[in-house]
Amino acid sequence: MKKILLVEDEPDLLEIFEHMLSGYEVIKASNGHEALELFERHLPDLVLMDIELPGIDGVEATRRITKTRPETKVIAITAFASRRGREILDAGAVDVLKKPFRMRELLETVRKYL
Template identity: 80%
Template sequence: MKKILLVEDEPDLLEIFGHMLSDYEVIKASDGNEAIELFKEHKPDIVLMDVELPGIDGVEATRRILEYNPAAKVIAITAFASRRGKEMLEAGAVEVLKKPFRMHELLETIKKYL
């Protein structure tokens, strides 16, 4: 089973996205520091990274994950795509998915990178 690291600081969204990803093994993180540690520990196939996070934001967490593993695939998930999407792509994210998104959009995007 493919592993996805889901990084989201809103507990309700973490739960909803977790249900959307029920066909995968989902590892959940609620901040950038936790995301980096869980990435190193679990070596997921894909990272779904929120941008606005407490502590280390998604941009910095993405940079650090890619320093650790340059082959990592990080998909940004953000309501701030117009403002922060470019930063995420410059940090190394493969794509930016704008919130709110539909379940099929999320699953199609993930399948593209697996």
Template identity: 40%
Template sequence: MTKILVVDDDCSICELYKEILGSFEVVSACSGREGLELYRKLMPDLVIVDINMPDISGVEVAKEIFKLNPEAVVIVVTAYYQEFESKMLRLGAKEVLGKPFNLKHFRECVAKYLNKGS
């Protein structure tokens, strides 16, 4: 089954992602550090990461993920869209979505990258 890792310090948001992405196996981490540990352990098909987290920022999480796997599929979701969009795309993120995001567009983004090659 397709595995998605969600990294967001708001655990209620992680639960919401699980509901939205119910047709996939969704694993969540409520901190950047936990997200990196789970990424190393599970090597998920897609990662959704928030930028603003207290322990390790989403920027650092993404950098570490790309060191482990330069082909990783990372979607960044942030309330600071304008501030981080170009930086995260240059880093290798496939998409940067501003919060709040359009649910239909979000699902389309996820589907686009998970259906690639199938």
């Protein structure tokens, strides 16, 4: 089973997204620091990264993840795509999924990169 690291600071959204991804092994993180720790421990196949996070934001976490393992696919999930989308792509993300999104859109994007 493919592993996805899901990084989202809103607890309700974390649970909703986890449910949407029920066909995968989901590792959950609620901030950038936790995301980096869990990434190193689990080496997921894909990372879904919120941008606006407490502490280490999603842009910096993405930069560190892709520096460590350049082959890692990071997809940004954010309501701030127009403001910070280019920034996270420059940090190494392969795509930006704008919140709110439908389950079908999330699953199609995940399948595209797995």
